[in-house]
Amino acid sequence: MQVALVHEWFNEVAGSEKCVGEFNTLYPDADIFALVDWLDDASRQSLLGGKQTQTSFIQRLPFARKHFRQYLPLFPIAIEQFNLDKYDLVLSSSHLVAKGALTHHGQLHVCYCHTPVRYAWDMYHDYLRGGNLQNSSIKSWLSRRTLHHLRLWDVLSSNRVDHFIANSHYIRKRIQKIYRREAHVIYPPVDTNRFSLVTNKDDYYLAFSRLVPYKRIDLIVQAFAHTKRKLVVVGNGPEMEKLRGMATPNIEFLGFQDDQRVAILMQQAKALVFAALEDFGIIPVEAQACGTPVICLNQGGTAETVLHGKTGIHFQEQSVAAIRQAVDEFEARQTQLLDAASISEFAQQFSVTRFRQDINQHIAQLLEQKI
Incomplete structure (x- = not known):
């Protein structure tokens, strides 16, 4: 069986890229296609076993290395230029255009969908507002x-996919709403083995x-x-100075920290x-793998x-008052309900091993149905 893996781009190793890495582990002889690929040698080795990808004409356009996203209007036609005719299975990892790769009736196209295009759909007005594009300028009109x-x-292009896999039930519902398609849910892989259980907490x-703004660290x-209450904030980004201006002495900013320190x-x-x-x-699952409870929004993943x-406490809305109330509830209930060993055990259902098993089994069933 000949397999093609299709992804939007490789410019960093984040959650969606790790999914492709696991697909490559399951199908080591697969060919990999992407609009652009800027991985360094170390990342390529760890993610794809050193394998080179086949890229689109976007890779060769002026200033593409730093500004390839500016070529968004060309992405649909670029993904359609890949000739995938010889492959029996096309497995796309898509949050934008990868699912739009062209296939024929004799092939099976399975799309692992991270999300329908957020800034074209439910975050459309947020995108315009964030880019100051709500006016009547030419730039706004073009956008x-x-x-x-x-x-x-x-x-x-959603009709080109034979079967969708969603990375959560939240995304399954968005796929049904936007594409009017059903999707099977398989949670993405989390390297839970990297986060060992610790029962004594500071x-x-x-x-x-x-x-960045949508992470809502400002509310926290x-x-x-x-x-x-002591709060430790880890991470870098454009909101750093704004957040420091809101902080009081009980809040400490550590900036970027390496994986071991995190x-x-x-x-x-x-x-x-x-x-x-x-x-x-992924971060809340990683915390739970350590036996650390999570105070989080009761929406989305x-x-x-x-x-x-x-394994944690939910709050119902993104607001300061809701977070404070959830922290109060956590402190009142933590000794009664939240057991570190049970939390860590719960997180194992999101492991890399589980992901490989579920993907392998589901695609094997789809291939049998195809035959």
């Missing part, structure tokens, strides 16, 4: 026109993510400001506080990956 055509192509809360900082901080934290609305959310009253 709106590009996203309008992307929405049309996005729905059209007296601090942890917030860990890129410091405000919720802890002017309290006696693991130690997660293991020793009283709880992780996580306010982002995520499609899945964290509504599924954190069990209220058992």
